[in-house]
Amino acid sequence: MERGKSWVDYYGNKAVRIPKQRYFCWTTVMCALCLLTKADGCPAHCTCRESTGIVTCQSLRERTVPTDLPQWATTLVMRGYNITTLLMDTFSPNGTELELVNLSLSGNNIQIIEAYAFLGLVRLESLDLSHNRLVYIAAEAFGGLHKLHYLCLNDSSLGFAVVQVSDALETVRLRNLKTLELSGNQLTTAPIANLDALNLEVLVLTNNSIQTVGKEDVSSLYKHDNMRVYLASNPFKCDCELEGFYIWLTNSSQCPDASMLQCSDPHRKKGIPLEKLRRGDLDCTNTSLETESYVFLSIVLALIGVVFLMVLYLNRKGIKRWLNNIREACRDQMEVYHYRYEQDSDPRLANVAV
Template identity: 35%
Template sequence: MPDPPRRQLRCALPLLCALLAAVSAPCPPRCACSQAARTVECTSRDLRAVPRGIPADTRTLVLTGNRIRLGPESLQELRNLRNLSSLVLRDNRIQDLDSRTFSGLPSLRSLDLSRNQLSVIHPEAFVVQTGSLRDLNLSRALHNPSSVVDLAASLRRGSLEALQVLDLSHNGLVLLPAGVFGGLEALQVLDLSHNALRAVPEEGLAELDQVLDRVPGAAVLLGGNPFTCSCSIQPLAAWLNRSWSLVQDAADLRCASPPALRNLTVLEAAAALPLGCPRGPGGAPRALQTSYVFLGLVLGLVGLVFLFVLYLNRRGIKKRVFGLRDACREVWEGYHFQTDSDPRGARGSAGTEA
């Protein structure tokens, strides 16, 4: 039976070997590594690709402030990191995301692509084999607002059923495409703050309702958008009254125009709008419905006046019609007379008969 000190030594040997292996694990040049946290950080190193030699057990990789292009070489380096759970690619001037760019990272849970210049996003750019992605940061990531169309397709087809946090703030979005959040079944936080939304139509509000109704406690952020507080803001105000507790920054939803309502909250501005703005039962503003009815009445009145004028002048109109008919008859008879009296026409007809 081995003595206790020898037994303790045997138990400590595996731990000592693991510690020595961790200490001797290589770190890529120009990067800082933490073996305890399994983190590799390469910040502002002017890297053009994912560095080689990243330890295979790395869980967090930070590549902020470089010029990394996600080409074949970088993708191959990423595919070697099977345990990577957090990838930070902030501020790398990335413009394109190809199909299944991150599919080789089965453990990826958090992806930060903020402060890039995305202009082309493949519909399957965010597909991860295991569907493990939970947090997607795209703040200041879109090169122009039109990129939201590509983004919408990638969110619908990206196998993001488990995504919980989506940050789309500071992207200049002017609208929410139909069905953009349709496949995000587990979304808990949606950040749409500081964009260019001037109003949210009823279709967009229906999209937000779908997000908020799926998961208990889900929340959305809409502050910092330049809302135009005209009659078109009424649907948003009514939605805020219903969903006040689910909008984390509801008090920050303020009007940017018109000048008379600037800096008022959306709810304050909705209460200050004219009486013509309340909504009718058909969904369109009542003032708009009234204007359509008034236009129809005016056109009908104009038609009646026109018919009445024709009726009053029926005799004069009849006389003018008869005069026009007689004039046309005289012109026609004169034309035939000139044709019959022309000798060349007579000779021509005689020759024809011969």
């Protein structure tokens, strides 16, 4: 190589001669790109867009949440992680506060949320935990999320954990929570009364297994008349227990999807929209009359029994005398039968007869 004229660089197996000036330019560009990438601070398996503030991460192997997020990040979207458990201070292991406003953890196999798992996200307004398999939610799980106004738990296999959700939301007093989505969790009852302490504006309970809405839940609906409840795709049982909810439904506009609510039981009412039912179709009149009939019959029988006992008590002496006469008559009759038997069994009388 001639000194001062060119530099030899290797690209693959080929030697490429690059002029000295171009070599320094290329090196400068590469260093600048490296410094820019390092300054950007985008975590592994993630795509960062500073212009929108969105960080999108996707991995099938990672079990931990990336914490080395850029300072400008306001939205974090995670998909396909195998996190399993959200521990305390998951998003702020060093006690730092992130600028995240939106956090989506949908489809990350999350099963357990421990207390203060979201500590450090003081500006968080939207949290998506849908499409997970939640089995345990600590009472202080959402501690520190004072600005949270949207929580999505759709298709999270809640089951009995829905009670834990209610307790967790009530414990931390999420007064700013306006929208709660619990769709697709196979809920058998509507947890409306359990959320009475919240000031919800939208409650989504669609695509569950709710058959009836209890009296306490209906009372809560009357109390929070500004709340909108979505209940489509639930197998409602149209019997007398649904009467309170039916009255509320036909006299309120709080259920935007009321026209989509249908009966699934009994079979003769299957597929009939709740709005098209008449109050008499709930079979509450016949049930009420039958109950009143049984009560009336019980009262009549009780009065007859009391009268009978009073008659026996007032005529106890006459009844006793009558019983004594019957006993004496029976005794006399038995003595006659006994005398005749002795006469018939005497052998001397038998010989005389011969």
